[in-house]
Amino acid sequence: MESFKKVISIVTPLDKVNVDTDQIVPKQFLKLVQKSGFGKFLFFNWRYDEQENEKPDFVLNNPNYGNSQILVAGDNFGCGSSREHAVWALLDYGFSVIIAPSFADIFFSNCFKNGVLPITLDQKLVEKLLRETGVIEVDLENQTIKTPSDEISFEIDSYQKKILLEGLDDISLTFQYEDKILEFEKQSKVPSVL
């Protein structure tokens, strides 16, 4: 996984609560398992009409937000199905930071497995960010968000911060200690076949 760097970008405002993973990636795409290429299915039913033409009023179809890497949304983002495809789609589309007042548990955890930073902020600050039109800077190292007029700090678990900064995931982190694990297993009195 790539290490997480500073993200400097405008925000894409998605002023909706309870954005569930069925909306993030509809079920018909779940059969596919490659991690890349899911960006084109992101918010599929909100982005395209029946004939798969872009719906002009949906925020992702507004060219002003074309290069945005930061999505700001309402409460309980990522609720519903546990599909990890939801995070794959956000990341593949270009979002590496999601800011919301609250997240659904499994989605929140899935973000860290894939190098996406979910930031939980107070409702009022999120509302302010939803209206922010300028470029903002998300600095994970210092846990700050700089807007043209403000500097906001955010909380993150130190372990989750470390895995994002170093581009690790739980599995590769464990395998950093493979030598020690093997050594321990050799010393163990219980035969490993048990």
Place this chain on the structure above:
Amino acid sequence: MNITEKILARGAGKSSVSPDDVVFAKVDKVMMHDVSGPGVIKVFDKLQKQGISVDKLWDPTKVWVAEDHFVPSAEKVSAENIVKLSKFTKQYGIEKHFKYGMGQYGICHTISHEEAMVMPGDIYVGGDSHTNTTGALGAFACGLGHTDIAYVLLNGQIWFKVPETYYFKLNGKLPEHVMAKDLILKIIGEIGTDGGAYQTMQFGGSGIDEMSVESRLTMCNMTTEAGAKNGIVEPDQKVVDYLTQRGATNMNLVKGDDNAEYSKTFEFESSEMEPTVAKPFSPENICVVREAPSVELDKCYIGSCTGAKYEDLEAAARILKGRKVKIRTEILPAAISIYQRAMENGLLKIFLDAGATVGPPTCGACCGAHMGVLAKDEICISTTNRNFPGRMGHVESQTYLASPLVAAASAVTGKITDPRDL
């Protein structure tokens, strides 16, 4: 400690844990299905490319695999995923792979209790959000993403933040014509779809004592719709009998201490509940059936891990016996064992005589996959668990969530109907 804390403490090898502690706990059982399985295989491929050995699993006897979302395969991608899954289980020596067309199979959460895959006191994780269902057996059961499941398959452990527990005290036996589904919809309506976020939702009280194990499964299944980490019920003799009938032995019943702590307690008068539905497009958007909008329904769907257990089919059959359906009605038993009992006890005949179609076990149209998905503007009454836009098919279709009794009564009239008014 309460039951969830006790189970997590045991798994973590600690004498006690408290909410917000992060613990590294040993997992007792792990499940994946035909959507999460191929995702896990992809994670394994990635690890292998990084030079990490994925030659063997931590313990293949603790892993079981279900085929449910896209079976029977409707097209070639799904078919290929099933082949991939079969290769994987063969390669890693996973024997508990429930294959469609080969005896017992069904929706993963249903198999978890029908086949006694999970025991009281277990730490059980699955690659599906409704893994919470199985907490009704007195286990700690929660859903994880693909990467986490891959990690558990290799290491047998994973970290958990010990959740706070909301205790729901349910007072009194549910009235006739009211089912656990009505009660859990009512609870979600009260606390909201994020009302249980990161929390344990524990159910107890005389309402639970009176409830069958299958009704408790419905309660825990839908804790996912309130955002809960897990749903749980303390195990009692009913759970022991239920699992014993399904071949289980040596159960270790974990219960909370007398001085167990809960971060919040809610009380619901279960004896006063009424048939309830959740209107589109959220499980929290509830009303009692008698105040539901007078819409013309197009379909009735009785299926899924939430609403196609044996008890659910029996409830639908009580209504459909000697009556005819007025709208398209599909009934999909959630596992072959349930299908078989339904056949032996005459339920299938009642359904067919009523004009309904009976399909094979599958997640099917509950997740909008296949087997009866909804067209634009179609309105469905369904015993499933989610009614987000497009969940069961077209993004402009509508789903009302209901109990099997309400769904069957509505199938008979073509309108959302309280079973008492038939």
